[in-house]
Amino acid sequence: MWGLTHGDFHSGQLMYNNEEADLLLLDWEFSGIFGNPAIDLATWNFGLPHKELEQMEDEMLATYYKALIAGGVDANAYPFEKLYQDYRLYGFAQVCARFIGLLEGNLLPVLMNQYTWFVNRHNLTPAEMTLPMYGWF
DSSP, X not given: OOXXXXXXXXXXXXXXXXXXXXXXXXXXXXXXXXXXXXXXXHHHHTTSOHHHHHHHHHHHHHHHHHHHHHTTOOTTTSOHHHHHHHHHHHHHHHHHHHHHHHTTSTTHHHHHHHHHHHHHHTTOOHHHHXXXXXXXX
C-alpha cells in the first residue's frame, strides 16, 4: 500500500491557530506520493516516550487503520496485519535514523532504551531488520 506521506510527521511540524481552530502541517521536504502509510504513524509514535506509547500503541494502530479504511483504502488489499508489519519495520527504521543523527549526543541512552523496547515489544528478528526500506529511508 502506497500513498501520500509527510515523511517527518511529529508534533514539532504542527501549528495550531486557536482563533480559527486551524491545524497546519509544516515542512513537507520529505513528503512523497509513494510512501507507505506506516511511515507517518511510526514517526509520530517515536516522538512519544515508550512508557506512554506502550499504553496507547494498540489503540493508535487500530484508530489509524480505521481512518485509512474510511479514507478509501481497500481492507482486502491492505489488511490490518500488513499495516502492523509495515509499522514494525518502519518503526525500527525510525529508531535507526535517530541513532545515525544523534550518536555523539547525550540522547544515546534514551534512544538505546527506545530501540530495545521497540524491538522486544514487536518481536523483531535480525532477518526482518535487514529488509529494504522504502519512502525516504
